[in-house]
Amino acid sequence: MSTTPQLVKSIQSCVPPHCDSVAIALSGGVDSVVMLHACLALRAQTQSSFNVNVIHIHHGLSPNADNWLLFCQQLCEQFTLSFQCEIPFHYSKVNVQSEPRKSLEALARDARYAAIDRLAPADSVVLLGQHEDDQAETVLLQLKRGAGPKGLSGMAERFTKTSSVQYARPWINTGIGKQEILAYAREYELAWVEDESNQDTSFDRNFLRNEIMPILKNKWPKINTTIVRSALLCASQNQLIETFAMEALQKIENEEAALSLSGLSTLPDTLLSEVIRLWSVQQIGFSVSAAQLHEIQKLRKAKADQIGYVQVDSWQCRSFNQYLYWVALSEIADDPALAYSFQIELDKNIEHVNVTYGNLHRKVCLFANRPTKTIKAWMKESGVKPWRRMAMPILCLNEQVIAIQLGEKLIFSAQFQSKCPNTDAIQKLIQQV
Numbered sequence: 001m002s003t004t005p006q007l008v009k010s011i012q013s014c015v016p017p018h019c020d021s022v023a024i025a026l027s028g029g030v031d032s033v034v035m036l037h038a039c040l041a042l043r044a045q046t047q048s049s050f051n052v053n054v055i056h057i058h059h060g061l062s063p064n065a066d067n068w069l070l071f072c073q074q075l076c077e078q079f080t081l082s083f084q085c086e087i088p089f090h091y092s093k094v095n096v097q098s099e100p101r102k103s104l105e106a107l108a109r110d111a112r113y114a115a116i117d118r119l120a121p122a123d124s125v126v127l128l129g130q131h132e133d134d135q136a137e138t139v140l141l142q143l144k145r146g147a148g149p150k151g152l153s154g155m156a157e158r159f160t161k162t163s164s165v166q167y168a169r170p171w172i173n174t175g176i177g178k179q180e181i182l183a184y185a186r187e188y189e190l191a192w193v194e195d196e197s198n199q200d201t202s203f204d205r206n207f208l209r210n211e212i213m214p215i216l217k218n219k220w221p222k223i224n225t226t227i228v229r230s231a232l233l234c235a236s237q238n239q240l241i242e243t244f245a246m247e248a249l250q251k252i253e254n255e256e257a258a259l260s261l262s263g264l265s266t267l268p269d270t271l272l273s274e275v276i277r278l279w280s281v282q283q284i285g286f287s288v289s290a291a292q293l294h295e296i297q298k299l300r301k302a303k304a305d306q307i308g309y310v311q312v313d314s315w316q317c318r319s320f321n322q323y324l325y326w327v328a329l330s331e332i333a334d335d336p337a338l339a340y341s342f343q344i345e346l347d348k349n350i351e352h353v354n355v356t357y358g359n360l361h362r363k364v365c366l367f368a369n370r371p372t373k374t375i376k377a378w379m380k381e382s383g384v385k386p387w388r389r390m391a392m393p394i395l396c397l398n399e400q401v402i403a404i405q406l407g408e409k410l411i412f413s414a415q416f417q418s419k420c421p422n423t424d425a426i427q428k429l430i431q432q433v
Contacts, residue, residue, distance in 0.1 A: 007176055007184055008038050008045070014127065014158070014168035015042075015050065021124035023053040023165075025116055026075075028068040028193040031129030033075065034181045035170075037190060039127060040083045055119050055126070056091040057112045061104070061197070068193050075191075090119040105203060113161050120165045130155060131171040133178045136227040137208050144204075146290070153235035154228070173228055245274040257283055258323035261300050272297075276324075283326040284315045299324060320385050333391035346397075346420055353426070354396045360389060364401040368414040375404055382406040395426070 015022060024036045039052055056072040058065050069091060076087045092115040096108050120126050135154045142151035159167050171181075185192065201207040216223045248271060252263025259279055264272055276296060277287045288296065295310040299319040309316040314329045336358030343350050360376035373381075379389050384407050393410075395403035402416035403426070412423050420426075 006174070007034075007171070007180060008042050010170040010174045010176055011035070011039055011042050011127065012046070014170040015048075015125060019050045019125060021051045021053060021121045023055050023116075023120045023124050023126045025112075025126055025128050026054045026056050026072050027129075027195075028056070028071050028075075029129070029195060030185050030190075030192040031131060031178075031181055033190055033192040034184050035127055035129040036075070036079065037188060038184065040079055040085070040087075043085070044083055051088070051121075052085070053088045053090065053121060053124065055116050056089070057115050058091060058093040059096055059108050059111070060093060061096060061108065062195065064193070064196070071191075071193050092119055105205070117161050117163045117165055120163075123164050123166075125166045125168055128167060128169045129171070129181075130169045131176050131178060131181060132173070132224050132228055133209075133213070135172040135231060136224040137205055137213065139227050139231050140208060140212075141204060149234045149238040149241065150287070152231060153238050154231040156235075173232060175225065177224060241274055242278060244271060245278045249275050249279055253279070254323065256323075256325070258325045261319070261322045261324065264300060264324075280312075280317075280326065284312065286313075288312055296324070316387075318385075318387060321383065325385070327385075327387055332387040333389070334387070336390045337393075344420075344426060351397060353402070355393045356396060357393060358390050359394075362394075362401055364404065364413050365415065366404065366411055366413050375401070378404060378411075379406060 022039060024032065024039060026032045026036055036052075036054065042048070043050065043052060054072065054076050056069060058069050062068075072091070073089055076089045080087050094108075094111040094115050096104065096111050098104060099107060116126060139152055139154045142154070145151065155169060155172055157169050157173055161167070170176075184190075197203070198206060199210065201210055213223075220226070248267055249259075252260040252275075254260065257279075259276070264275070267275060273293055276293060280286070280288045292310055292312055296317050299308055299310065299317065309318045309327075311317075311329075316327050316329065316332060318325050318327055336356070339354060339356045341352050341354045344353055345351075360374060360379065362375050363372050364375065364378070365372040366378055375394060376389070379392065384392060392405040394401060394405070395410075395412075397416070401413065403410055403412040403423075405411075410423075410426075412420075412426075417423065
């Protein structure tokens with residue numbers, strides 16, 4: 001029995017009614033070639049009016065990359081004649097640079113999605129050619145990594161990245177696998193390219209696909225279907241967990257998107273872990289590992305002004321004033337900035353005001369009828385976070401501290417204000433710098 005109707009119908013279920021634009025992520029491999037052909041066939045059969053765009057990403061990782069780009073362009077020209085419709089072709093060349101602790105596969109995938117997001121027409125649906133075999137491999141790879149329900153859910157059927165573009169994988173949960181796709185390609189005499197890196201078993205997925213899956217399928221022919229069924233069950237459980245975690249997160253998150261430590265302490269351990277993971281995804285764009293989660297939980301016991309953090313990529317999780325914060329590295333000032341000076345007129349004399357940073361042990365009386373305190377104590381009292389204190393300017397006149405930047409406000413000492421009641425000009429100078 002031909003699987004062609006099922007293969008095309010699966011695509012139809014992913015294209016919303018009244019959709020104006022569909023884009024195919026076309027690599028030139030058989031999966032994406034069949035996806036393009038089947039989508040065009042669906043458009044012709046249903047007399048739909050949506051536009052079909054093609055997006056090709058040139059990674060430059062293979063010596064054949066230029067040939068694949070040319071193949072995709074020519075394929076679109078061929079299908080334009082066959083289906084008698086315009087097929088806009090978009091492509092982008094991306095430069096994938098290796099990074100420590102990141103696989104080349106992951107880096108290429110991130111670059112690919114960023115480029116597709118940029119090239120796809122606004123509000124379009126981008127169709128991806130992953131299928132049941134890919135889903136089964138993904139679940140087994142996640143199992144190898146020790147993933148929980150979220151990872152064992154496999155690839156999502158629908159998702160977004162960073163724009164209004166919607167992504168869909170019509171074939172991952174519908175019984176469409178590589179054999180069905182190859183049968184379609186042979187039936188319609190389609191041509192495609194083969195990526196030579198697919199045979200390189202140093203990549204985990206290729207090792208699983210070429211060495212392990214054939215053995216499993218020989219023993220259990222329906223193994224893909226049962227793995228996908230387990231993935232769908234895990235996805236259902238994960239959705240329930242995330243619903244509870246979201247409700248708990250909203251109750252203990254403040255207006256700065258920081259987590260209340262006292263609020264976390266009231267949660268069961270399993271829910272607490274999920275709340276921190278969900279919070280991390282919202283704040284930094286990805287979840288944390290089990291080891292990172294363990295270290296973050298240690299921060300809950302940190303003293304009120306103790307400096308400690310857990311670094312994840314370009315972010316640090318820090319504890320301050322009974323809250324947990326995610327802080328971008330660019331916002332952290334561990335070292336004082338360079339000092340500078342400017343001139344002011346005071347009592348008809350020209351005085352030099354020095355602007356310094358750090359040395360928070362210096363003392364100053366900021367307010368009348370208040371005791372003299374160290375700069376660090378004033379900053380702590382005003383809620384200036386430890387990682388921003390070295391970035392706060394401290395104004396000195398004749399080696400005496402006359403003002404401190406406390407968050408958004410520049411606070412002048414009571415003694416200096418008695419000599420210079422109008423400090424607006426000084427405030428403007430600091431703001432300009």
